[in-house]
Amino acid sequence: MSSKSLHVLFDDDDILLDAVKQIVKSKIHINEIYTPFPVHGLDKAMKLKPTNMSIATFIYGCIGFTVAIMMMNYIMIVDWPQNIGGKPSFTLIENIPSFVPIIFEMTVFFAAHLMVITFYLKSKLWPFKKAENPHPSTTDDKFLIDMETGTNVSKTKTMLKKLGAISIDVINNDEDEK
Amino acid sequence: MSSHYEAPIRKPLVLGDKSYHDITEDIARPIETPPNKDWWIAFGISMAAFMWGVGCIIYTIGTGIGTWGLNKTVGWAWDITNFVWWVGIGHAGTLISAVLLLFRQKWRMGINRSAEAMTIFSVIQAGLFPVIHMGRPWLIYWFFPIPNQFGSLWVNFNSPLLWDVFAISTYLTVSLVFWWTGLLPDFAMIRDRAVKPFQKKIYSLISFGWSGRAKDWQRFEEVSLVLAGLATPLVLSVHTIVSFDFATSVIPGWHTTIFPPYFVAGAIFSGFAMVQTLLIIMRKVSRLESYITVQHIEMMNIVIMITGSIVGCAYITELFIAWYSGVEYEQYAFLNRATGPYWWAYFLMMSCNVVSPQVMWFKKIRTSIIWSFVISIVVNVGMWFERFVIIVTSLHRDYLPSSWTMFSPTFIDIGIFIGTIGFFFVLFLLYARSFPVVAQSEVKTILKSSGENYKKLRDK
Numbered sequence: 001m002s003s004k005s006l007h008v009l010f011d012d013d014d015i016l017l018d019a020v021k022q023i024v025k026s027k028i029h030i031n032e033i034y035t036p037f038p039v040h041g042l043d044k045a046m047k048l049k050p051t052n053m054s055i056a057t058f059i060y061g062c063i064g065f066t067v068a069i070m071m072m073n074y075i076m077i078v079d080w081p082q083n084i085g086g087k088p089s090f091t092l093i094e095n096i097p098s099f100v101p102i103i104f105e106m107t108v109f110f111a112a113h114l115m116v117i118t119f120y121l122k123s124k125l126w127p128f129k130k131a132e133n134p135h136p137s138t139t140d141d142k143f144l145i146d147m148e149t150g151t152n153v154s155k156t157k158t159m160l161k162k163l164g165a166i167s168i169d170v171i172n173n174d175e176d177e178k
Numbered sequence: 179m180s181s182h183y184e185a186p187i188r189k190p191l192v193l194g195d196k197s198y199h200d201i202t203e204d205i206a207r208p209i210e211t212p213p214n215k216d217w218w219i220a221f222g223i224s225m226a227a228f229m230w231g232v233g234c235i236i237y238t239i240g241t242g243i244g245t246w247g248l249n250k251t252v253g254w255a256w257d258i259t260n261f262v263w264w265v266g267i268g269h270a271g272t273l274i275s276a277v278l279l280l281f282r283q284k285w286r287m288g289i290n291r292s293a294e295a296m297t298i299f300s301v302i303q304a305g306l307f308p309v310i311h312m313g314r315p316w317l318i319y320w321f322f323p324i325p326n327q328f329g330s331l332w333v334n335f336n337s338p339l340l341w342d343v344f345a346i347s348t349y350l351t352v353s354l355v356f357w358w359t360g361l362l363p364d365f366a367m368i369r370d371r372a373v374k375p376f377q378k379k380i381y382s383l384i385s386f387g388w389s390g391r392a393k394d395w396q397r398f399e400e401v402s403l404v405l406a407g408l409a410t411p412l413v414l415s416v417h418t419i420v421s422f423d424f425a426t427s428v429i430p431g432w433h434t435t436i437f438p439p440y441f442v443a444g445a446i447f448s449g450f451a452m453v454q455t456l457l458i459i460m461r462k463v464s465r466l467e468s469y470i471t472v473q474h475i476e477m478m479n480i481v482i483m484i485t486g487s488i489v490g491c492a493y494i495t496e497l498f499i500a501w502y503s504g505v506e507y508e509q510y511a512f513l514n515r516a517t518g519p520y521w522w523a524y525f526l527m528m529s530c531n532v533v534s535p536q537v538m539w540f541k542k543i544r545t546s547i548i549w550s551f552v553i554s555i556v557v558n559v560g561m562w563f564e565r566f567v568i569i570v571t572s573l574h575r576d577y578l579p580s581s582w583t584m585f586s587p588t589f590i591d592i593g594i595f596i597g598t599i600g601f602f603f604v605l606f607l608l609y610a611r612s613f614p615v616v617a618q619s620e621v622k623t624i625l626k627s628s629g630e631n632y633k634k635l636r637d638k
Binding site: 013014032033034035037039040042043048050051053054057072076084085087095098101102104106108109111112113115116119122123124125126127128129130131132136139140141 | 197198199202323331332333334335336337338340341344345348351352355356359362363366367369370371382383384385386387388389390391392393394395396397398399400401403404405408409411412415419422619620622623626
């Protein structure tokens with residue numbers, strides 16, 4: 001890997017999107033893009049894999065569903081069956097109508113919370129985590145591409161200027177590591 | 179530009195000549211400028227009300243719930259009325275952010291943040307009542323199915339009151355993470371422009387190090403969508419389960435199958451009314467008229483009108499079914515509700531909830547800010563009386579005429595209620611000064627399609 005990279009700043013999402021398509025076409029690797037809001041189509045343009053978050057959430061929901069049924073079966077049917085208002089308490093299947101609300105709530109509870117926890121861990125979001133956006137204005141109105149320099153730095157620079165970049169900084173990564 | 183096309187018939191949702199940076203400035207302004215005198219006055223009044231409530235709560239816990247106006251016949255009154263009222267108000271936030279997200283309604287973006295904040299703050303108020311009314315709130319852990327030292331003494335999963343515990347706690351926590359996840363990019367925006375070191379530290383802490391990488395945004399959008407999908411049935415289930423507290427009982431006037439849909443419609447109705455009340459003031463005070471436009475107010479008024487009509491249908495259906503059932507106790511419960519000693523409460527409920535929102539059929543009225551404000555207050559009063567009517571009038575004349583009685587609240591009852599209103603406004607006022615009150619990262623995504631200047635540019 002080259003020790004240098006470019007920080008290219010844009011001030012419009014449409015210009016950024018076109019630029020990303022061009023950069024990908026010219027086979028220069030994009031390390032990361034920082035944007036102040038979700039730019040639709042950006043993940044496809046930079047060929048990001050689709051996220052599996054919803055599949056994970058479905059599994060979490062199934063876990064919640066199972067836990068709820070097992071918990072209520074143990075408590076109300078196995079451990080200490082009681083006659084409450086004449087509701088059938090000898091088998092799970094007979095008593096299940098009055099367990100439906102809590103089965104539903106626990107399914108949602110598990111799915112929602114475990115999904116958000118997964119998101120926070122995978123995207124490295126937690127209290128006291130230091131922000132990693134290289135330029136503070138990328139949470140305001142600017143868009144930043146962190147990319148490789150390509151074989152010829154000045155040629156890449158001219159291309160980026162043409163694509164509408166408002167500033168290009170060459171970053172020396174070796175110095176950062178020291 | 180073509181990818182940002184929106185039909186010209188749709189009115190702009192962001193008014194004025196705004197750029198992305200202008201949105202940042204407008205949303206950060208209330209946080210970065212010191213509050214004015216009016217804010218301090220409002221905060222002072224709310225704080226005083228809150229403190230009065232705290233005093234009354236301490237007195238209740240110290241002395242017992244005999245300090246309330248409850249009697250042998252009316253064993254449930256203001257506490258549960260307030261509980262249901264606050265939970266109901268808490269329904270608009272998730273409805274706006276989740277249901278309207280699934281329906282791709284762009285107008286939700288100006289108001290969702292504050293509506294969600296209001297949801298969380300009002301569910302906190304609601305949660306106080308069951309805790310206080312236990313009498314011994316330090317035994318609250320008895321609510322949870324935890325192994326204990328009393329042998330196999332478990333909670334009762336057949337009980338709607340326990341369903342409530344699960345529903346309310348799921349709703350509160352899921353709403354909270356939904357809200358907080360949406361806040362991360364906006365907190366990051368304030369963090370990155372903060373000049374005061376203390377402010378920078380706080381916003382770095384609560385923005386969880388949000389950096390806005392492309393992958394983060396991809397996950398963020400998916401998580402928002404799936405959370406909306408989960409929160410939609412959740413929000414419908416919560417008030418359904420609250421209505422089960424009554425509907426699964428055998429009390430005439432409570433034991434009705436229409437309760438779940440009727441309670442959910444009523445909850446959305448009162449929730450939107452409260453959002454309307456708060457946002458009409460906030461858009462003025464925080465100068466957010468470009469983001470919370472008259473069109474937003476009109477849309478909310480339409481929701482208020484429709485849900486008000488659903489609630490009206492439910493009231494009339496209840497009366498019809500009571501007559502049609504042929505059960506004389508049921509018939510008497512409803513006759514007594516409408517014409518008995520609590521007729522005035524029933525009349526207030528009917529006129530505030532069914533009649534008043536009907537004026538919204540007139541475009542002039544539903545686009546008038548003053549009218550919207552007045553009606554939103556009227557609806558909130560009406561919805562409080564709806565719960566009072568359902569609860570107290572069904573109890574005060576039971577099967578035994580010798581125990582018929584009336585309910586009158588003590589100053590403790592009133593004090594706790596006023597206290598929760600104060601607490602709610604304390605939280606909301608603090609929120610309005612320290613949180614980005616409009617989801618600015620979301621508004622930026624619709625600026626090019628729904629911004630006034632961009633729309634004009636396209637029309638040319």
